[in-house]
Amino acid sequence: MTENNVKKDDVLLRVEHLCQYFGPVKAVDDVSFDIKKGEVFGLVGESGCGKTTTGRTIIKLYEATGGDVYFKGQRICAGTLTYVNAIKEARMKAKAEIAPLLADTKANPDNKAQNDEKIAAIKASLAEVVNENKAKIASARADQKHIDKRYSETLIAELNEKYLPLIKAAEDAGDEDKLAALSKEYKREKRKAKKTKLITQIQMIFQDPVASLDPRMTVREIISEGLIIQGETDKEKINEKVYEMLELVGLVREHAGRYPHEFSGGQKQRIGIARSVIMNPEMIIADEPVSALDVSIQAQVINLLNELKEKLGLTILFIAHDLSVVKYFSDRIGVMYFGKMVELASSDELFAHPLHPYTKSLLSAIPLPDPISEKKRQRITYNPLVSHDYSVDKPSMREVAPGHFVRCNDKEFAEYRAMLAE
Numbered sequence: 001m002t003e004n005n006v007k008k009d010d011v012l013l014r015v016e017h018l019c020q021y022f023g024p025v026k027a028v029d030d031v032s033f034d035i036k037k038g039e040v041f042g043l044v045g046e047s048g049c050g051k052t053t054t055g056r057t058i059i060k061l062y063e064a065t066g067g068d069v070y071f072k073g074q075r076i077c078a079g080t081l082t083y084v085n086a087i088k089e090a091r092m093k094a095k096a097e098i099a100p101l102l103a104d105t106k107a108n109p110d111n112k113a114q115n116d117e118k119i120a121a122i123k124a125s126l127a128e129v130v131n132e133n134k135a136k137i138a139s140a141r142a143d144q145k146h147i148d149k150r151y152s153e154t155l156i157a158e159l160n161e162k163y164l165p166l167i168k169a170a171e172d173a174g175d176e177d178k179l180a181a182l183s184k185e186y187k188r189e190k191r192k193a194k195k196t197k198l199i200t201q202i203q204m205i206f207q208d209p210v211a212s213l214d215p216r217m218t219v220r221e222i223i224s225e226g227l228i229i230q231g232e233t234d235k236e237k238i239n240e241k242v243y244e245m246l247e248l249v250g251l252v253r254e255h256a257g258r259y260p261h262e263f264s265g266g267q268k269q270r271i272g273i274a275r276s277v278i279m280n281p282e283m284i285i286a287d288e289p290v291s292a293l294d295v296s297i298q299a300q301v302i303n304l305l306n307e308l309k310e311k312l313g314l315t316i317l318f319i320a321h322d323l324s325v326v327k328y329f330s331d332r333i334g335v336m337y338f339g340k341m342v343e344l345a346s347s348d349e350l351f352a353h354p355l356h357p358y359t360k361s362l363l364s365a366i367p368l369p370d371p372i373s374e375k376k377r378q379r380i381t382y383n384p385l386v387s388h389d390y391s392v393d394k395p396s397m398r399e400v401a402p403g404h405f406v407r408c409n410d411k412e413f414a415e416y417r418a419m420l421a422e
């Protein structure tokens with residue numbers, strides 16, 4: 001599914017076979033999707049299906065159990081579970097193959113030489129699998145360890161390119177004041193670059209604006225926290241940036257000195273948005289940013305996100321449990337059910353030709369604007385045990401039409417293709 005008809009270099013974030021397990025709970029289980037630069041990707045599904053966990057794993061609040069996440073072509077998350085499992089399985093398989101050979105040797109000692117040869121071959125191929133997967137584990141760990149350092153190094157290289165010629169020119173000109181000022185600025189920027197992590201280019205707006213804002217901090221402190229962590233010490237610069245952000249999200253600079261409890265729900269969410277946008281991110285993960293708000297306020301906050309997307313060239317992963325919220329806002333939509341992605345298509349395609357029964361049930365939950373059709377609207381309930389028979393024919397994510405993916409087995413795949421052909 002990573003090979004849909006889009007050029008690879010358009011992709012900003014690529015999630016491949018992501019798994020996040022909490023003990024026996026498979027909160028996210030083999031989820032794959034990608035988000036193109038400038039796109040709004042909607043992720044929907046009912047409460048507990050793993051939407052927030054997907055977002056939190058991407059920004060590395062959790063260590064991924066399995067699978068990979070690439071941001072701007074660099075692997076930012078690398079789970080090792082699949083490799084660990086591959087080793088386990090190979091060991092078990094080898095053990096099962098060797099046991100009867102040993103038994104045979106015991107019963108028929110004449111066969112020993114022949115059996116030993118077979119056993120050696122099995123052990124050799126096991127060693128190959130083990131080494132291959134151990135190398136993958138090592139490379140995943142290495143990527144995790146070095147990703148931020150490598151990123152800092154590229155930032156520092158950019159600073160060198162910018163500042164070193166300027167410093168040299170000031171030196172040559174014998175301009176002591178300019179040289180001192182440039183050197184100071186260069187040092188400060190370098191210190192910041194050392195602390196900057198690639199992952200700060202993805203910022204998350206959290207689900208619950210009340211719980212996500214520390215009540216003891218002023219709005220100024222909340223909004224500027226990320227900058228300060230990144231090593232910004234210039235107070236004036238910080239203040240200017242905070243005011244700029246407040247105005248950008250529709251608040252005023254006088255709000256900077258106040259505390260979260262003095263704001264309405266919609267305003268709190270605007271503060272949350274300002275806090276993430278100040279980091280100058282390329283991508284925002286908006287986790288149900290409007291679910292806790294009154295319907296009348298929801299549209300305002302969505303419009304704000306839309307405006308910011310245009311103004312700042314943002315790419316957005318928009319999480320919601322309700323399809324109606326994401327419909328107009330998202331270019332593409334992924335539908336999750338119990339930790340799995342079950343359908344993925346462009347927004348228009350998903351609404352015009354929903355295929356997975358769970359998507360159909362989500363669509364049937366949306367009230368219709370026309371009272372007559374609304375009266376006739378029937379809620380479809382989804383029961384996986386009734387809808388699918390996966391006892392033999394197993395499901396996987398398949399491309400039913402270009403760019404339209406559904407989790408289905410062979411039989412369903414044929415049925416869905418036929419439905420689309422009608």
Ligand SMILES: Nc1ncnc2c1ncn2[C@@H]1O[C@H](COP(=O)(O)OP(=O)(O)OP(=O)(O)O)[C@@H](O)[C@H]1O
Nearest residue numbers: 022025027045046047048049050051052053054321
């Ligand atoms: N830190 C955690 N430890 C253990 N289990 C967790 C943790 N976080 C989430 N879970 C479990 O993982 C599953 C997915 O939770 P998640 O919060 O991702 O769902 P969600 O789709 O965001 O739901 P909602 O719409 O209610 O926000 C749930 O069963 C949840 O109980």
Ligand SMILES: [Mg+2]
Nearest residue numbers: 051052053207
């Ligand atoms: Mg959630």
